[in-house]
Amino acid sequence: MPLKVAIVGGGVGGLTLAVALQHNPNLNVNVYERATELKEIGAVVGLAPNGLRTLEKLGVHEVLTDEVGWRNKNRIPMIFKHWKTGEILGQDLNHNVPEWRHQFARMHRAKLQKALLAHIPPKAIHLGKKAVNVEVDRSSGATVTFSDGTRVHADILIGADGIRSGVRGVFVPNHELVWNGDVVLRSTFDYSLVEDLKDIPQNSSHFTGPDGFFFGTRIGSDQFAVTASFTADPATDPEFNEPVWNAPASVETLREKFRASDWHPVVPQIIERVPWLRRYANVAGRELDQWTFADRVTLLGDAAHTHGGAFAAGASLAIDDAYTLSLAFDEVFPPTQVFSDQAATPELIARVLGLYERIRRPHAAKVLALVHQGKASAHKRFEQTRAGNPECDADFRKRIANRLDPVWLTEHDAERAFRTAAAEDLEDRRRASRGLAVQAPQARL
Template identity: 55%
Template sequence: MVLTVAIIGGGIAGLSAAIALRQLPGVDVQVYERAKEFKELGALIGLAPNGLRTLEKLGVEDVLTDEVGWRSPNGVPMCFKHFKTGDVLSVDYNHNVPDRRHQFARMHRASLQKALLKTLPSNILHTGNKVSKVTANDDGATVQFEDGSSVTADLVVGADGIKSKVRESFIKNHKLSSSGDAIFRTTFPYDLVADLPGLEQNSTHYQSPTAWFFGTRLGSDQFGVTCSFHVDENDSSSKFADTTWNAPATVDDIRNVFKDFYSPIPSIIDRIPEGTLRRYTNVAGEALAQWTFGNRVALVGDAAHTHGGAYAAGASLAVDDSYVLYLSLRTILRGEGQSQESLSATRIGEALSLYEATRRPHLERVLKEVHSGRKGQAARVEKIREDGVPESDSSFRKRLASRGDPVWLNEHDAEGQFHKVFNSSASSKAGETKARPKL
């Protein structure tokens, strides 16, 4: 083996990284998941054209089918409508997505996980491994687990989510902050709502000044709901002013908030099976100064960029992270020729530098947009509190109409960006060599 890799986390990021890195010759990949088994958990998830194209390159083609992913019949990625009137306030469009299979798809997270697991051998998946600490030096990176066991590899990939233990081992004070929104999610059989008059078949957000509701088909036979409303975190009496993640919720927790929303939203809520609804706090963190450590450790997915699920982009971003990490290591391995010796820490570090230089600027833009939006929301909430007057309907409509076009995110070409970074780096090195005086 020329490289051993330990991936921490068996979610979308970790499994995508495993699929990608296993395509490298002479590379041994092992995945360590904290859960005791890979259960079919989670709610609805979205994959944008960038993520779908990358998964196709990785051979995960099940996600391109209509059985797994629901695509709007009108070909529009997302439409935003007025919560009371149903008026169209804003629309996202495809710009360069000629293949329908690459159009924004909504699916159950378990379906995506199943498609990823299908392409991996079971003997590389290790469950019940809770990480306590990761250390790195010139000889390798060691992962210590809570049960006292450990594993050492040439490269450790931290794919362990927003509360990453891998990240915590190198960055001690990465603060996560709440947006002040309570988010609720559920999935259930489509048959439960199929008879409702006016049920949207196209992806549509119904938006109010302080809340939104999104209901969508998931693949061929499921339906998913995600909805959110603002919570005053300064009100200790508020039922949802905490920072709980994945807490059980009841339908009554959301029924009153959305009772005046456009039909058939109240009826959809009435059809949600009790016991299926979960509540989340929307948290995000500032951009990290670095994603890679000691030439031995790299972060991918939410561990690298805690963006709070904005734009329904988390899965696609994680997949692209994993693919660029693969491209970076492949480039270095090719530079080694036919050598069967293990990659040195220096060479691994070169690959990690390529990966970080490609991905981090793009995600810094994502996080900048997220935090800018949060500041705007906080300012509106504070003004309403001071004036005692809610946002006017005309102001609300104007604000939604001025939304930016997310094409820069949904159709981002991660591989193209990698080649730009690599070619620029190669040109710089060639220029430096040429400029050196002869001795």
């Protein structure tokens, strides 16, 4: 009988994992999603080359098309411009992305969700299932209780239920999400609403200011997306005292915060065409000490690394998490070999989850370290501005020009990282079987 794998959360990470595990006859995979219908939540989503290459390996070719995802014609993933003059201050560049279909793509989140769902049997998706408790036993598996009173038992439980993960909350109840005061406003709409504007960006443009930004970009399906952010000051912005997620917002807020007298002319011109807005708060938490619990439960995506959307990397990170976990399953329970209930021991399951965490947690830890470093620096600049000592333009330009090259993240090869770690794991087990000491990871560097 196949191992029962329960995935809690039907977001990008959970759905990608369901797609990735479908081919393995040793696994019976089901997804449990709290929403009563799978509809778009959020707005634009960006997929970096790493995420696109992974989805291609999984056969999700729909997201590689120009109809679904917009790719900048200049092949530059992101352009950072001076908020007032429009001068280019810096750029994110590709290092090894020769194929057009792997260029950074921006799309409506619903398009990505639809593409993933097309590769999952409908009977494997269960809606209206909000997890409220998890009980786990290393010898027998995990039982999830849902808010509707139903319970599901699984051999392996994956918490892919987002940054406010209920699964994580059972095992790490004190994990704190901290808001640094950033208010994020988002919208997507038909490109026809802005196409007549003289300077409308055709390549993704990040108008960057000392205390905020305005990002405008074409996205797939002939749409345009806006993401704007500013830091709320409780003294002058009492309406933004509390963090909210996916709440209605007024376009007037955009007009007020990005006035024509301060920002490049195209910014207020775009704002005048924005039909609606939703408001979000960027929150982030510390690095988790562990992702796996009782060798039966593990975390994936935002549930595992609460980085708050930094680097526009959330979707691609979750996709690579899912792919790595699927490779770990294939390594321990090869699809070409059928395992009996007795053969699928807790020790083998522990090896799957341990291999996954060993590979992905250090990668996510680097993201989180940079997130918290950036938040601390931004908070310091904000306090200096409040004290009447704002960052001068020369220092601002230098800071943007010296941004960290994100290639280590956007072009990360999850499969190569897995193959290296799997070979090391095999060598460790061979040494252990011969009674030899296992090499410390540092010794392999």
